[in-house]
Amino acid sequence: MITANAADVDMCEVSVIDRKRVEVARSLMPAIDETDRMAEWFRVLGDPTRTRLLYALLEVGELCVCDLSAVVGATESTVSHSLRWLRAAGIVRARRSGRMMYYSLDDEHVRMLLNLSREHVRHRERGR
Amino acid sequence: MITANAADVDMCEVSVIDRKRVEVARSLMPAIDETDRMAEWFRVLGDPTRTRLLYALLEVGELCVCDLSAVVGATESTVSHSLRWLRAAGIVRARRSGRMMYYSLDDEHVRMLLNLSREHVRHRERGR
DNA sequence: CGCACATATGCACATAGGTTCAAATGTTTG
DNA sequence: CAAACATTTGAACCTATGTGCATATGTGCG
Incomplete structure (x- = not known):
């Protein structure tokens, strides 16, 4: 009798070429x-307005919504909507001061991530 | 008379709180x-199927489409569509061998990026 | 050549998400 | 309190895009 393990799930329907490698990959794959x-997380970063917002905050540390709006060249409403995503994703932090909200980066990884992304883009640029 | 410079563009319509900081941010901001x-680039990474495909390739180096399909648990058609995005973005490379196409990572940054992403996710996980 | 297999592609459909506008919330000031 | 200001929120609109299905392309084999 063949014992069923996690690696066998959903494997019967499709044709598999290298069963061994497939099982290794399945066992090492992170949970869904x-x-x-x-x-x-990537999807949240995958919008030009939000990317620009992050760069603005990266450079000067803290900015209110209307100043962010001026920096990235978008409506204050759009900026607010975008910041909502970034806040929900834990990428950005908000601080209230009077009637203004000051936003700043709240993620140690974002700085590195933006640098990697910029390198990638420039690397590809050279390739063309 | 006030001289207009690049930093003043589009600034007249919105209210600006900290003009100095705004100008600094604008001058340091990458081009649009x-x-x-x-x-x-982030948007391409921002899909569960594609993220899983990258992890599969990250672990075992090279896989054909039907094996990738088995590993990530998606239709071969879906996998092919997804790989199309990844290939267009320069993240993945294809190699033909007979009737099969073998895919592998084609971006030095992706490995680091996935690690950063995973750290972020786990960091947030602990926070709850 | 004709068939089987692996993959790619085009189309249709449903859903997600970005922007705008209008209105609401929260805050300071007179 | 009322008015002005900064920001948020909700709804509507339109576009982008992920998936499934059918079909096309490419390749090896008899």
Whole structure:
């Protein structure tokens, strides 16, 4: 009798060429909810307005919404909506001062991430 | 008379609180087409299927489409569509061998990026 | 050549998400 | 309190895009 393990799930329907390598990959693959969260994080970063917001905050540390609006060249409403995403993703932190909200980066990884991204873009640029 | 410089563009319409900081941020901000490309790169990564495909390739180096399909648990058509994005973004490379296409990572930064992403996700996980 | 197999592509459909506008909330000031 | 200001929120609109299905392309084999 063949014992069923996690690696056999959903494998019967599709043709597999290198079964061994497939099983190794499946065993090393992160859990689905983990890759989902990772993808969601990237998706939040994957918008030009939000990328620009992050760069603005990266450079000067802290800015209110209307100043961010002036820096990135977007409506204050758009900026507010965008910041909502970034806040929900734990990338940005808000601080209230009077009627203004000051936003700043709240993620140690973002700085490195933006640098990596810029390197990638420039690397590709040279390739053309 | 006030001289107009680059930093004044589009600044007249919105209210600015800290003009000095805004100008600094604007001068340090990457060009729009650069942030656009960065955002596009992130957007390509921002899909669960594609994230999982990258992890599969990260672990075992090279896989054909049907094996990738088995590893990530998606239709071969879906996998092919996803790989198309990754290839267009220069993240993945294809090699033909007979009737099979073998895919592998084609970006030095992706490995580091996925690690950063995973750290972020786990860091947030602990916070709750 | 004709068939089987691996992959790619085009189309259709459903859903997600970005922007705008209008209105609401929260805050300072007179 | 009322008015002005900074920001947020909700709804509507339109575009982008992920997936499934059918079909096309490419390749090896008899």
